[in-house]
Amino acid sequence: MLLSRQANRAASLARTAANPRPTSSLPTARTVAAARPRPRTAPGSPWGLVGAVTGAALATAILYSLKPQWIPSTQPLHADAPPPTGVHLDPTTKTPFPTLLTSPEGVPLRLVGTGVRTVSFLSVKVYAVAFYVSEHEFALAQQGKIAGWEGFTPERLIPPYNMPPDTVDRPVGEELVETLLEKADAAVVIIPLRNTSLPHLRDGFSRALVARIKVPRVSNTFTDSMNEATGAAMVEFKSFFPSRTLPKGLPLELYYNAKDRSILFQLRDEKTHAPEVLGRLREPTLATQLMVSYFADSAAPSPELVRSVAMGFDPVERGL
Template sequence: MLSLVGVGVRTVSFLRIQVYSVGFYADLNNPRLKLEPSMTPDEKIQEIVKTCACEIRIVPTRNTSYSHLRDAFIRAITTRLRDGRKDGTTTEEEAIEAASPIRKLKTLFPNTALTKHSPLDIFLYPPTPGQPRALTFRDLGSIESDWVAREFVLHYFEGEGPSPALKEMVIKAIESL
């Protein structure tokens, strides 16, 4: 069972326009989840994403398009790939293996509108030994890639993330775990 861990709003800073609300859900009752009091908030978030089923729920606050979200998602994941290669957190093998799932991710989104208040649920399945993790975009399709699935969710918590309020609320929620 997934629990709501935090919510926030994505704002385009230079225009101060709220684009979408975002929620982060996770299975915090997963027996494989091992959080230690000595872990930093970022380490706890990484452990939750690495170990548990998670969901990102995006609810547009204005009419948008799937292609607009797709472009933002692809930009975020390719930036994480580039930065990971630079700082050594992503291996050459992971980068090569991520290429095909990233191409597939580009094809999942229709050229149609995503109307105001219509949720887009993005579900990260828990790890299964010997299987790549699946990242499912409700009603659109799935990709299977440990790296892409994990890094897609983690990008919401990199730096300030797309929604600083989301990251702040998640950190407060997991402090006592």
């Protein structure tokens, strides 16, 4: 009986929050009242809080419509509970990600897909990851109005790229993602599933960049001056990551800007949720290839992310 009353109360609160008043001209997340008191977000914090209360089939959350709109809880939401409004649960890890995000430049970004990075030989889940694309370009890609995205089907992102004979000349995989990044802002949000360190993540990014530079399609475009620039950029990039722990559940955000082809690396203060910029990778080739590495034709960090994003771009399959 008590559980029934709690469920009815949660449903009533969700209906009450269905049409919140916007707090800015940017897209806002819907506010869902919590079923029990929660600490308030620090004044002036640009992120709100996604929290979770566990119980039989109950999970409620506080989403503050500030910029960007969220911060995940340090624990996944209850596996049997429906996600709060405006939140998507990664199917494998139940890690919550917002369906909408706002870049530091104020660009609305839409969640396209999520996945998990697993160390295969140990079967250890390392982090959950989400990929976002600017809303305007997301719509254009779905409509086939970005070069190379005409007649998109999920098979064009999912290896081994089983394409119909009349479409074999269209870009697929990482090359298709590159055409998108020529126009679209994007973001990758990484949420550790266990405590890790910034130098550990730095080393992972560095290995990915070195591997991308060796890809023949990429390396053949390099000139001597570009090699010098990328070498200097790699040295600067490695200085972004101080020797400190990144706790489980605290996101690392990578915001890609299509205009200058750069990536802003950003953390959040654990208590205030205030943004902490680690640095900006300004070398265009490195920035683009780091984003593309998540969709590499071989050895992508999370095949689940690739599949999820492929389905996310398909208007028929999209279920986020």
